[in-house]
Amino acid sequence: MRILGLLLFPALSLALPAAQRPGDPAKGKEVFDQCGVCHSATTDEKKMGPSLKGLFKKAKMANGQKPTEANVMTIINKGKGTMPAFEDVLTQEEKSDLLAYLKTL
Numbered sequence: 435m436r437i438l439g440l441l442l443f444p445a446l447s448l449a450l451p452a453a454q455r456p457g458d459p460a461k462g463k464e465v466f467d468q469c470g471v472c473h474s475a476t477t478d479e480k481k482m483g484p485s486l487k488g489l490f491k492k493a494k495m496a497n498g499q500k501p502t503e504a505n506v507m508t509i510i511n512k513g514k515g516t517m518p519a520f521e522d523v524l525t526q527e528e529k530s531d532l533l534a535y536l537k538t539l
């Protein structure tokens with residue numbers, strides 16, 4: 435299935451305009467380099483911020499909201515506490531790739 439997805443993906447991304455193209459988790463992993471200083475993705479270790487391992491499988495985030503795409507995106511865009519806002523730092527494409535990656539955690 436994974437391989438099939440990889441083969442289909444280039445065709446899909448050509449067919450869709452950038453804004454609607456599904457996020458690419460492999461590219462999102464590179465975007466996550468900017469988050470990795472403060473967030474662990476593979477262990478439960480707390481760095482500056484909470485671990486994001488299993489983020490989308492959690493019932494609630496620290497702010498009590500469900501980890502929906504919209505709620506997670508708001509935190510990324512606006513920042514939270516000592517977390518900086520990424521609204522103007524990441525492109526729309528990078529954000530959608532990042533979300534796709536976070537969903538694999």
Ligand code: HEC
Nearest residue numbers: 468469472482483484495496497509510514515516517520
């Ligand atoms: C400078 C350190 C720092 C960076 C860089 C950073 N964060 Fe954070 N992040 C935090 C801190 C600290 C919190 C907790 C804020 C609070 O609850 O007040 C947090 C909270 C979060 C939460 C909520 C988690 C939960 O379970 O409640 C998400 C989601 C998140 N960050 C995603 C990201 C993503 C994605 C990036 C990269 C684009 C990123 N962060 C970059 C420090 C950072």
